[in-house]
Amino acid sequence: MKLTSAQLDRAVGVLVASAAGDALGAGYEFAAIPDGLVPEMIGGGLGGFAPGEWTDDTAQAMAIAVVAADGLDLRSPTALDRIAQGFADWYGGGPADVGVQTSEVLRLAGPRPTGATMAEAARRVHQLRGRSAGNGSLMRTGPVALTHLDDPVALVEAAMAVSALTHHEAVAGEACAVWCLMIRHAVLTGTLPVWSDIEQWCPNPAYWREVLAEAESRHPAEFTTNAWAGGALQAAWSAITHTPIPAEDPCGQLVDALGSAVRIGHDTDTVAAIAGALLGARWGASAVPARWRRMLHGWPRASARTLEELAYLAATGGAPGPYGWPLADHIDYTDWQGATPALARHPHDTGVWLSSATALDDLPDEVDAVVSLCLVGRTQVPEDLEGVGFRLIDVPDPAANPNLDFVIRDAAQTVAALRAEGKAVLVHCVAAQSRTPTVGAAYAMLRGVEHDRAVAEVCSALPYARPNRTFRTALKRLADKGIRA
DSSP, X not given: OOOOHHHHHHHHHHHHHHHHHHHHHHTTTTSOOOTTOOOOOOOBTTTTBOTTBOOHHHHHHHHHHHHHTTTOOTTSHHHXXXXXXXXXXXXXXXXXXXXXXXXXXXXXXXXXXXXXXXXXXXXHHHHHHSOOOBTTTGGGOHHHHTTTTTOHHHHHHHHHHHHXXXXXXXXXXXXXXXXXXXXXXXXXXXXXXXXXXXXXXXXXHHHHHHHHHHHHHSOGGGOXXXXXXXXXXXXXXXXXXXXXXXXXXXXXXXXXXXXXXXXXXXXXXHHHHHHHHHHHHHHOGGGSOHHHHTTOEETTTEEHHHXXXXXXXXXXXXXXXXXXXXXXXXXXXXXXXXXXXXXXXXXXXXXXXXXXXXXXXXXXXXXXXXXXXXXXXXXXSOTTSEEEEOOOOOSSOGGGOTTHHHHHHXXXXXXXHHHHTTOOEEEEOSSSSSHHHHHHHHXXXXXXXXXXXXXXXXXXXXXXXXXXXXXHHHHHHHHHHTOOX
């Protein structure tokens, strides 16, 4: 299946937003939740995590995602063997926090399991405990949904097979299948599903119809029994469906609903990770604020960029996209530069450089951070600099950038945040024609420069600057709303 750019953004959002929810909820797990809490990535929690560090939820999702990114059918013995080994490798490293049920299975399966031996260990644990429908397989199921976007029947089979590696009870696998079907629908359509969208493929449909209907009819705060698969699914779905879509900034529902998920309490990181996977599928990775993406990290020494790469490859069957991204080390844009590559200081802040992509090959010495508004290769931003990427598609069709106002504002706010940290920042796109001057103007507006002056003076600093009409209209909307840092 060939996905559109917007669909790929939503596919990438599955992993990025799930990890964001995980890290957001980590510091509040099984703690008292203050009234009106606006959660932040404070770290701490049961595992003593660093701010922005993901927990076992995303670590296990990573073990699945690296296999999915190679284009394997997750129902196959080869894929299940690799996933099982990934779980064992993570567990063998002594993670800070592991669910009781999963820990028992991984300990019993040993350091060199196959998919079959790990599933057998899960069966034995189920026999000993009498139950095994914890939320530990649901929390990691996001990447499974990306591997069979074109085949919902295969998707259900894969979700249940991957769940069964550690969770033998049928309801756990069914919950994973239901959530994966919901994620699939959101990635493909850009809308949240209703029951009729998934009913024909859903296992045990009468049961899950009632589960979802109950979540929709009751307030999120009622779903505090969320350590089991059904309760966690209900908590996540209730948080999403009871969080309104903001009129002026629709994709803001992602942040708001993750806050709602955390405020439910109890297993906060897991409920928010589950909710994040579906919210990312609905709104895209471009709706995840850069202040969160900059902080995200976790096993195995990975970052938000790693999540983006794995999710993209999982959704494309392992095939790279334009310019070989995300597998290319360097993307050559020299044919797009015009007569002279653009590089200029921002007219309202000499600590900000505005440039085309070729400036990455010869950065000004003072630059400490790079804000990229186009695709860049893995090694194109030097390792000792911070790089933050944003999805801006330089075409006038508004459908190409469904979160346009948010992305422009978020990029400008990120430049401001980097400058507040004392960093000199280079902002670039391919040729500094449309995207770079747009974000440069938005940054000037953040600093109090009037809209018309900001656009005119930033454009005059760059030889080829001419933001497309949709970007110009967005800048005017942001000015009318009163863009704020």
